[in-house]
Amino acid sequence: MKAAMETLAVQKVRSVRAMGTRAVLAELSGTQGVLALQALLLENPLPGQLDVLAAAETVLVTADSPVAARRIAARLLRLDLNAPVQRDGELVVIDTVYDGEDLSEVGELTGLGVDGVIAAHTGQIWTVAFAGFAPGFGYMVGKNQMLEVPRRRSPRTAVPAGSVALAGNYSAVYPRRSPGGWQLIGRTGARMWDLDREQPALAAPGHQVQFRAVREVVALAPEHPAQAAAPEVTSGLRIVAPGLQSLIQDLGRYGHSGLGVSAAGALDRASLRRANRLVGNAPSAAAVETVAGGLTVEAVRDQVLAVTGAPAELTIDSPSDVDSDDAGPFWRTVPMATPFALLDGETLTIGAPESGFRSYLAVRGGVDCLPVLGSRSTDTMSGIGPAPLAAGQLLAAGGDAESGVVGDPELQPDFPGNGVTVLDVVPGPRADWFDAAALASFCGQDWDVKPQSNRVGMRLQGTPLQRTRQGELASEGTVAGALQVPPEGLPVLFLADHPITGGYPVIAVVVDSQLDRAAQVPIGGKIRFRWAESSLTENPTPEPVATDKELSN
Numbered sequence: 365m366k367a368a369m370e371t372l373a374v375q376k377v378r379s380v381r382a383m384g385t386r387a388v389l390a391e392l393s394g395t396q397g398v399l400a401l402q403a404l405l406l407e408n409p410l411p412g413q414l415d416v417l418a419a420a421e422t423v424l425v426t427a428d429s430p431v432a433a434r435r436i437a438a439r440l441l442r443l444d445l446n447a448p449v450q451r452d453g454e455l456v457v458i459d460t461v462y463d464g465e466d467l468s469e470v471g472e473l474t475g476l477g478v479d480g481v482i483a484a485h486t487g488q489i490w491t492v493a494f495a496g497f498a499p500g501f502g503y504m505v506g507k508n509q510m511l512e513v514p515r516r517r518s519p520r521t522a523v524p525a526g527s528v529a530l531a532g533n534y535s536a537v538y539p540r541r542s543p544g545g546w547q548l549i550g551r552t553g554a555r556m557w558d559l560d561r562e563q564p565a566l567a568a569p570g571h572q573v574q575f576r577a578v579r580e581v582v583a584l585a586p587e588h589p590a591q592a593a594a595p596e597v598t599s600g601l602r603i604v605a606p607g608l609q610s611l612i613q614d615l616g617r618y619g620h621s622g623l624g625v626s627a628a629g630a631l632d633r634a635s636l637r638r639a640n641r642l643v644g645n646a647p648s649a650a651a652v653e654t655v656a657g658g659l660t661v662e663a664v665r666d667q668v669l670a671v672t673g674a675p676a677e678l679t680i681d682s683p684s685d686v687d688s689d690d691a692g693p694f695w696r697t698v699p700m701a702t703p704f705a706l707l708d709g710e711t712l713t714i715g716a717p718e719s720g721f722r723s724y725l726a727v728r729g730g731v732d733c734l735p736v737l738g739s740r741s742t743d744t745m746s747g748i749g750p751a752p753l754a755a756g757q758l759l760a761a762g763g764d765a766e767s768g769v770v771g772d773p774e775l776q777p778d779f780p781g782n783g784v785t786v787l788d789v790v791p792g793p794r795a796d797w798f799d800a801a802a803l804a805s806f807c808g809q810d811w812d813v814k815p816q817s818n819r820v821g822m823r824l825q826g827t828p829l830q831r832t833r834q835g836e837l838a839s840e841g842t843v844a845g846a847l848q849v850p851p852e853g854l855p856v857l858f859l860a861d862h863p864i865t866g867g868y869p870v871i872a873v874v875v876d877s878q879l880d881r882a883a884q885v886p887i888g889g890k891i892r893f894r895w896a897e898s899s900l901t902e903n904p905t906p907e908p909v910a911t912d913k914e915l916s917n
Contacts, residue, residue: 375400375445380437381793384873387426387843388437389793392445395493395505398423400445402622410436417621417841418494418569419865420503420534424621424841455489456567458537459578460528464548466516470530473513473547481549482577484510485528490535490573495565496839496865499624499746500539500557502567503839503865509533514836515867517851519545521816526551528575531867532836535575537567540747543820545850545867553581557624559736559748565623597758599665601727604711607658610753612731613724615648617739617748621841621864628743628860631819631883632722635673638774639726642670642703644767649730650740652753654723656886657716659753661725663706667761668728668770670703671712674720674779674884683709703770720779720884728770732762744819745861780885784810787874787882788896792847794837794869802829806871810890811855817887819861824891828853829871839867845874845882847893857891859883 375397381389392398402418405425412432417424425440427433462482471477476484490504515531520543523529527538529546538544539556556566567573603610613636616629630636630653637647652659657676671678681695698704698712706712714723733740733750742749753759795803811824829849841864842848847855848868855871859882874882875896885891 377401377440377443377445380440382433382437382790383424383793383841383870384843384845385430385790385876386428386433387424387841388433388440389840390423390425390440392421392423394421397445398494401440401443404443404445406622410439412436415619415621417496417864419496419840420493420838422838422840424843426621426843454570455572455574457574457576458528458552458554458567459581460486460550460552460575461579461581462528462550462577464528464550466547467549470511470513470547470549474511476510481511484508485530485535485549486575486577490575492567492569492571492573493534494569495622495624496841497536497544497624497863498539498542498557499748500565500567501536501624502556502565502569502571502573504535504567504573505533506535511535513547515545515851516547519543519850523548524551526553526556526581528552532838534839542745542863551581557746597664597760599667600732600761601667601759602662602664603753603755603757603759604660604662605658605713605755606753606757607654607660607714608656610652610654610659611742611744612650612733612750612753612759613653613741614650614739616741616860617737620737624864625737625746625748626743626860626862626864627844628741628746628749629739630724630741631860632673632724632880634777634880635722635724636726638701638776639670639672639724640730642672642701642771642774643668643726643728644765644770645726645728645730646764646766649726649762649764650733651724651726651731652759654714654725655721657714657723659723659725660711660713661706661759662711663708664758665708667706668703669706669712670701670726670770671714671723672701672726672774672776673723674717675700675776676717676723677715679713679715680704680706681711681713682707699773701776702773717779717886719781721886721889722883727759727761728765729761730764732760732764743861745863777881780881780889784890784892785881785885786892786894787878789847789872789874789893790896792870792872793840795871797831797833797837797869798829798849798871799832802831803871805829806855807893807895810892813885813887813889813891815887819859821859821862822857822882822885822891824855824857826854829855831869833869837867837869839865842866842870843873845876845879846870847872847874857882
C-alpha cells in the first residue's frame with residue numbers, strides 16, 4: 365500500500381448555501397478544496413457541528429441547531445484551506461460482466477459503441493474521490509472524459525446489487541439493491557460493503573480501481589467470523605405476526621456520513637420519545653416502528669408496554685384461565701399513549717390506524733439487540749442494523765429503563781387523515797434551478813403520495829415542475845426533508861433512510877420540526893407545501909448565505 369501527500373495552495377470556500385434549517389452546503393472550486401475542508405473540519409470541529417460530508421464540489425455540514433448552522437456558515441468562509449490531503453493508493457480489481465441495461469444507450473450517448481465503452485471503462489485506472497449515496501458506494505473519477513453521460517431522466521425504484529454504473533464524470537458500483545438514476549453498464553459479484561471487514565468499504569476514498577471484463581460473475585460468500593450463539597430470550601416479546609413492515613428503530617446513528625451511512629432511526633421521533641417516556645425508558649431506547657397496523661406480539665414473562673403514533677385499536681387476548689369459572693379466552697382493549705401491562709402469554713394486536721401511518725411500540729427496558737455503528741436502528745436502504753421483524757422472532761427486553769416508575773397517560777397530536785397535510789418548507793440550495801412559475805406551482809398544488817414511497821423517500825405525483833437549467837448537477841450532500849426534483853419534474857421527499865448524496869436539484873427542504881408529521885402521511889395521502897414564515901415568501905429563490913466577497917466588504 366502506497367501513500368502520497370498532496371499539498372494545496374491556500375484556498376477559500378466560495379459561498380455557503382442553507383440546506384434546510386440545520387445544515388449548510390459549502391461550495392468550493394474542486395475536489396482538492398473539498399477534501400481539504402473535510403479534513404480540517406474532522407480534525408477541528410466547529411461549535412455545534414454534528415457531521416461532515418464531502419462530495420464533488422461541496423461539503424455538507426450538519427449542525428445541532430439552526431443557530432449553530434448560521435454560525436458555522438459564517439466561520440466556513442473565514443477558513444484557510446491549506447491542509448495536506450492524505451491519499452491511499454491501494455489498487456482494487458473488480459471483475460465485471462458488461463451486460464447492463466443501459467450499455468447500448470451509453471454507447472450511443474458517447475459515440476463509442478458498446479465495445480468502445482467497455483474498452484474505455486476497463487482501460488483506465490479510476491480513483492475513489494469520495495463516498496456517498498449508500499455505504500460502499502464510492503464516486504470514482506477516471507483520467508479521461510470519454511464516458512461522461514447524464515443520469516436517467518427518471519431514477520429506477522430498484523437497482524440490483526453489484527450494478528456497475530456511470531453518471532456525469534463518475535463510475536460506481538451499487539453495493540446493494542437500492543433506488544438509483546445512474547446508467548447501468550455491467551455487474552459484479554464483489555462485496556462493496558461488509559461490516560465484518562476491518563475496512564467495510566472495498567473501495568474507500570483514495571483507493572484506485574481497475575475494472576476487468578469477465579464472462580461470468582463469481583459471487584463470493586460473506587466471510588462472517590465465528591459468532592457465539594445468541595443468548596436465550598427469557599424476557600421480552602415474541603412476534604406472532606409482523607404486519608406489513610415492522611422494524612426496530614431508535615433515534616438513529618449520526619456521524620458516519622463519510623462512510624456513506626445515513627442516520628436512519630424512527631421517522632416520527634416525537635412518537636418514539638413519547639412511547640419510551642411512558643414506559644420509563646431513556647428517550648433513545650430501541651422500540652418497534654410498524655406501518656398500517658397488523659402487528660401482533662406475545663409477552664414472554666410480564667411486560668410493560670406503550671403504543672404511540674398513528675391512533676389505532678389496541679386489543680389484548682389472554683389465554684384460558686383454568687382457575688376461573690370462565691375457562692375460555694377473553695380479550696380487552698387498552699388506550700393509546702398509556703402504559704399498560706401485557707402478562708406472560710398474552711398477545712397484543714395493533715389495529716389499522718384511524719389516521720396517520722406509523723405506530724411505535726415500546727417495551728420497558730427497550731428492545732435489546734446488537735448495535736451497529738452505535739445504533740440499533742434498521743436502515744432499509746443500506747441494510748445496516750436488524751432485519752425486519754418476522755413471525756416467531758423473539759425480542760429481548762433490555763436494560764434501558766432509566767426511571768423507577770412509568771409515565772402518566774399523554775395526549776397525542778392530531779395525525780394526517782383523509783385531508784391535505786400542509787408542511788412548511790424553506791428554499792433549497794438549488795431552488796434557483798426553477799423560475800417563479802415553477803416555485804408557485806410547487807406550493808400551489810396538492811401532491812399525491814405514490815405507492816412506491818418508503819422510508820427512503822416519498823415519491824409525489826402532480827403537475828411536473830419545469831427546470832430553468834439543463835444538464836447535470838454535481839453530486840452533493842442531502843438531508844432528511846430535502847425535496848429533490850429529477851428531470852421528469854416530480855419531487856421526491858427524502859426521509860430518514862435517504863441516500864446521503866444526490867445529483868438532482870433540491871428545490872426546498874421541510875423544516876426539521878415537521879419531519880415527524882411528514883412521516884405520518886399515508887400512501888395515497890395528499891401534501892401541500894407552504895413557504896415557512898422565515899423564508900422570503902414573495903421571492904423564495906435562495907441566495908447564498910454569504911460569500912467570501914461579502915465578508916471582505
